Amino acid sequence: MTDDRTGTPDSTAVRTALWRAMHLQVDPPPHVLEDEIGLRLAAPGDGWRERPDMDPDATRAFRAAMVSRARFIEDLVTEQADLGVSQYVILGAGLDTFAQRRPELASRMRIFEVDRPGPQAWKRRRLVELGYGVPDRLHLVPVDFEAGASWWERLTDAGFDRGRPAVVVSTGVSMYLTKDATAATLRQTAALAPGSTLAMSFLLPVDLLDATDRPGLRASENGARSSGTPFISFYTPQEMLALAREAGLADARHVSGTSLGDRYFANRPDGLRPSSGEDLLLATVSGSRSR
Secondary structure: OEEOOOOEEOHHHHHHHHHHHHHHHHOOOOOOOOOOHHHHHHOOOOOHHHOHHHOOOOOHHHHHHHHHHHHHHHHHHHHHHHOOOOEEEEEOOOOOOHHHHOHHHHOOOEEEEEEOHHHHHHHHHHHHHOOOOOOOOEEEEEOOOOOOOOHHHHHHHOOOOOOOOOEEEEOOOHHHOOHHHHHHHHHHHHOOOOOOEEEEEEEOOHHHOOHHHHHHHHHHHHHHHHOOOOOOOOOOHHHHHHHHHHOOOOEEEEEOHHHHHHHHOOOOOOOOOOOOOEEEEEEEOOOOOOO
16 A cells, blocks of 8 residues: 555555565575565665664564565466466555566566556656666556546556456555455456456454464554554455455455465474464456456
8 A cells, every 4th residue: 555645655565665675684594585676665764674663573473474475476476477377467556576576477477556646656756766667568557446446447548458367466455445445346356357366465353363463463553543544444254255256256265374374484493474464365257257
């Protein structure tokens, strides 16, 4: 998510980018994800590692959760690209750096980053300033989800091919949107070409978290509220699956954050594990649909 009032990324987007960089700087290998480009984009200035929300010990589980989520998405995109899917849509792109970090894979796909207009203009400027530019394969698509703008229509205007399957990803977004807005996104995704895949993250209600992670979620919730971007929607896995199926996504499954810990952090000598609290919906569009 991003702050359209200032045209810059909101504090959560910046924090996520900095945690991804911290994973490389303070956690021993093997690294689950290598991303310091988000740090370059954010340009937080000297002393950023001394910020309270960057404390290496206090934030290690949240840091691990961010990199495991990102690694899962990149594994999914790689898998789908190998199957011939050539369109990748990132809803609420924020400081995503896939196109810059994975140029070989990105060159095989058309990437559509959907975000609000002001922050997207800021990101375009930063990409140019840092020498990355905005290549033809990367489309920055400005949309305001809550204002009722249709990302589907804007995608088409940007060159998205409705007749071809796509990978659609929305991570770190649903907690800021009303449930009606998320249901609308699910319905729009269900209208994509058969073979399309959706991955959407969602926050669990606090009572479903491990007891040790509950204070961290409450602190994050308080921080989001004080920065003007409050968490407004939480989902049980069953509720999210039901929402997806009601939207027309019959092939939907739940991917727990715990399973990502088992996949990417098993047998680490440092004991690094992601926190609980954010899970994923993974759904596939099947059958023929009118578009």
